[in-house]
Amino acid sequence: MNTIYDYSALEFSGQERSLKDFSGKVVLIVNTASKCYFKRQFKSLEQLYRQYRDQGFxxxxxxxxxxxxxxxxxxxxxxxxxxxxxxxxxPVFKRIHVKGEYAHPLYKYLSSKELNGRVDSKPVWNFHKYIIDKSGRVVDFYCPFTNPLSSRVQAQIRRLLAE
Structure with a gap:
């Protein structure tokens, strides 16, 4: 079974970055958009990141x-x-497609239970979130309306950090 470590993405510099760089960490992957109603979540995401980054998030x-x-x-x-x-x-990567025929391979993996072994959830809108364990496996997903600072998201992060 693949993990997110089998994929890479382009940074703004054009440099390809392997997601192996994040091995051993709990990761939240989110598709974003600056003109979306949910863009208010940028502040929540940054707050969540600052709260847990020193613990391996x-x-x-x-x-x-x-x-x-x-x-x-x-x-x-x-x-x-x-x-x-x-x-x-x-980390924010270059703009990609997250659905359809031209979806980035990482997003094909994240959204298909056949590929990731756990979750069958394609992004239906911006700010769809996937939580990844320290081994690089998809654990769960959160719909766009789920605030990153919700107790559900934070409890899952704490649980995965403790494993």
């Missing part, structure tokens, strides 16, 4: 424009928005 953000063109930015414009406007300090 990472957030990986993947901007996408798959839902009604809610991420029109790309390249330096998108990176500037994420770093300066939203003040995100966790």
């Amino acid at each position: 990472e957030i990986l953000a993947f901007p996408c424009n798959d839902f009604f063109n809610q991420e029109p930015r790309s390249g330096l414009n998108l990176e500037t928005y994420c770093r300066l406007k939203e003040q995100l300090t966790f």
Whole structure:
């Protein structure tokens, strides 16, 4: 069975980054969009990241424009928005597709129980979240309306960090 460590993604610099760089950490993967109603979650995601990062927690953000063109930015414009406007300090990758025929291989893996062995949940909107254990396996998912600071999300993070 594959893990997220079998995949890589492009950083804003154009450098390919292996997700093996996050091995041994609990990871929350989220597709984002700067024009989405749920963009308020950027602040919650950053707060969650700051709260648990020193304990072995990472957030990986993947901007996408798959839902009604809610991420029109790309390249330096998108990176500037994420770093300066939203003040995100966790890794944000180049814009990708998260659904359909052109979905990034990581998202094909995350959303298919046949591939990940656990979860069958394709993103239905921006800010769909997947929680990954320290071994790189998908554990669960959270719908876009689930606040990253919810007790459900934090309890799962604490449980996985303790394993």
